Amino acid sequence: MIQFDANYAMTINGDFVTTTETHEVYNPATKQVIATVPDATPDHLNDAVEGAREAFAHWSRLPIEERQAAVAALGQALEDHQQEFMRLLTREQGKPRAGAEWEVMGSVAWLKAIATQSLPEEILEDTAERKVLTRYTPLGVVGAIVPWNFPLLLAVWKIAPALVAGCTVVVKPSPYTPLCDLKLGELARDILPPGVLNVVNGGDELGKWMTAHPGIDKIAFTGSTETGRHVMSASAKTIKRLTLELGGNDPAIVLPDVDAKSIAPELFWAAFQNNAQFCNATKRLYIHESVYDEIKQALVEFINTQVIVGDGADSDTVLGPIQNQPQFEKVKTYFQDCRDQGYSFATGGAIEDNAAGWFVSPTLVDNPPEDSRIVREEPFGPILPLLKWSDESDVIARANDTVYGLGASVWGKDLEAAQRIGAQLEAGTVWINEVHQYSPFQAFGGHKQSGLGCENSLHGLMEYTNWQTITLKKR
Numbered sequence: 001m002i003q004f005d006a007n008y009a010m011t012i013n014g015d016f017v018t019t020t021e022t023h024e025v026y027n028p029a030t031k032q033v034i035a036t037v038p039d040a041t042p043d044h045l046n047d048a049v050e051g052a053r054e055a056f057a058h059w060s061r062l063p064i065e066e067r068q069a070a071v072a073a074l075g076q077a078l079e080d081h082q083q084e085f086m087r088l089l090t091r092e093q094g095k096p097r098a099g100a101e102w103e104v105m106g107s108v109a110w111l112k113a114i115a116t117q118s119l120p121e122e123i124l125e126d127t128a129e130r131k132v133l134t135r136y137t138p139l140g141v142v143g144a145i146v147p148w149n150f151p152l153l154l155a156v157w158k159i160a161p162a163l164v165a166g167c168t169v170v171v172k173p174s175p176y177t178p179l180c181d182l183k184l185g186e187l188a189r190d191i192l193p194p195g196v197l198n199v200v201n202g203g204d205e206l207g208k209w210m211t212a213h214p215g216i217d218k219i220a221f222t223g224s225t226e227t228g229r230h231v232m233s234a235s236a237k238t239i240k241r242l243t244l245e246l247g248g249n250d251p252a253i254v255l256p257d258v259d260a261k262s263i264a265p266e267l268f269w270a271a272f273q274n275n276a277q278f279c280n281a282t283k284r285l286y287i288h289e290s291v292y293d294e295i296k297q298a299l300v301e302f303i304n305t306q307v308i309v310g311d312g313a314d315s316d317t318v319l320g321p322i323q324n325q326p327q328f329e330k331v332k333t334y335f336q337d338c339r340d341q342g343y344s345f346a347t348g349g350a351i352e353d354n355a356a357g358w359f360v361s362p363t364l365v366d367n368p369p370e371d372s373r374i375v376r377e378e379p380f381g382p383i384l385p386l387l388k389w390s391d392e393s394d395v396i397a398r399a400n401d402t403v404y405g406l407g408a409s410v411w412g413k414d415l416e417a418a419q420r421i422g423a424q425l426e427a428g429t430v431w432i433n434e435v436h437q438y439s440p441f442q443a444f445g446g447h448k449q450s451g452l453g454c455e456n457s458l459h460g461l462m463e464y465t466n467w468q469t470i471t472l473k474k475r
């Protein structure tokens with residue numbers, strides 16, 4: 001029987017591991033400590049990697065159907081404990097019930113769906129003389145490094161394909177949100193052989209030890225572009241395989257023919273889902289000048305009448321807090337910069353320092369300059385610049401004028417124009433008249449400095465394998 005509000009331990013080689021070094025985890029809605037969790041030493045990491053290497057010898061040779069069944073069983077176990085995971089996720093991450101449900105049930109759906117995927121051998125030639133084929137062999141031990149915005153789902157996006165492919169895994173959650181991942185490790189102890197899925201915990205140092213570890217063959221990382229650069233350079237030493245899912249500064253382009261009132265709620269959620277702590281949040285909203293004022297007004301009205309900011313555990317709450325104090329301090333600098341530069345706020349603009357939690361009201365910045373910090377950078381908090389456009393090629397150039405290339409969206413009734421614009425956007429995913437639609441069968445990844453490689457789909461599964469060519473001369 002798993003206890004969800006206590007006994008947070010690492011899972012190393014199938015064992016329940018506690019440590020003398022610990023750190024505290026806070027509920028961001030109350031700033032209160034809700035758990036004390038283990039902090040791994042290099043020895044703990046070595047044990048986890050050693051366990052994963054030993055388990056790999058057996059796990060990688062199992063028929064894929066057995067691995068698929070185990071991953072699906074983990075999905076079922078998560079589903080059986082969905083309520084406990086949702087409550088825990090809200091407590092550690094801050095997100096309201098609807099967001100917690102989306103993340104937990106999404107994790108269940110991903111585990112079950114990825115468990116149906118496989119990469120059969122490809123026969124390239126089969127004649128009387130020769131046979132040539134490509135097969136996909138598992139890479140080995142995967143180090144999965146996870147951020148704090150979707151702590152469970154982004155761990156599952158790595159764990160599921162890695163295990164199906166035949167790899168074994170060492171997961172490191174963010175130190176701000178380790179609780180659901182530690183409990184997932186505990187669930188897995190009854191389902192997976194020892195060593196197949198290890199969950200260690202610790203801060204950024206532990207991430208560095210992982211990227212330097214000679215026993216880890218691949219790093220699957222989700223986090224900021226800045227950290228991604230460190231991961232990439234540290235991994236160079238042992239030529240680790242890499243999947244990097246990094247930052248974004250997604251543009252949304254709104255065409256002149258939209259209906260302002262009906263589209264405003266969708267645009268709001270595009271930008272403020274997960275309290276804008278979302279790699280794929282719309283971070284620049286380009287609105288055609290003919291509907292700019294109307295949409296601005298509709299967004300302000302929606303925010304002021306529909307959006308309650310508070311503790312995610314309260315049923316009325318629409319947006320929760322910022323997840324942690326350093327991020328809260330970072331978000332504040334964008335508010336201060338907008339004030340210092342004299343930009344105007346269409347709504348919001350103030351942050352209360354002494355609130356019960358790290359709360360920030362959703363804020364709209366009214367047409368700031370294109371070279372402002374709020375347009376150029378990723379605030380990762382609920383402050384959104386509204387920007388005017390009039391010329392199609394100009395708005396496409398502005399949308400693409402960024403080092404990021406994660407996602408983008410186009411909104412309009414003229415589907416031809418929307419597709420024409422969408423096709424010119426430099427982003428891994430372009431949504432038209434919708435946003436944040438993901439699927440285990442749809443590749444997800446970033447262009448430019450938003451990442452390397454992808455997650456989900458058979459392309460994502462392939463990232464946990466080496467391709468191997470076998471040629472046979474029939475004598």
Ligand code: NAD
Pocket residue numbers: 145146147148149150172173174175202203204205206207208211222223224225227228230231244245246247248278279280378380406446450451
């Ligand atoms: P972060 O980069 O600070 O941390 C991510 C993880 O990396 C944490 O577990 C952290 O402990 C670890 N880490 C830190 N330094 C490390 C190092 N030198 N070596 C190895 N590991 C290290 O990111 P965050 O603040 O937790 O998350 C927010 C960022 O993540 C945003 O930029 C956001 O856009 C990005 N993100 C991207 C995606 C995507 O799929 N592209 C999804 C979610 C979040």
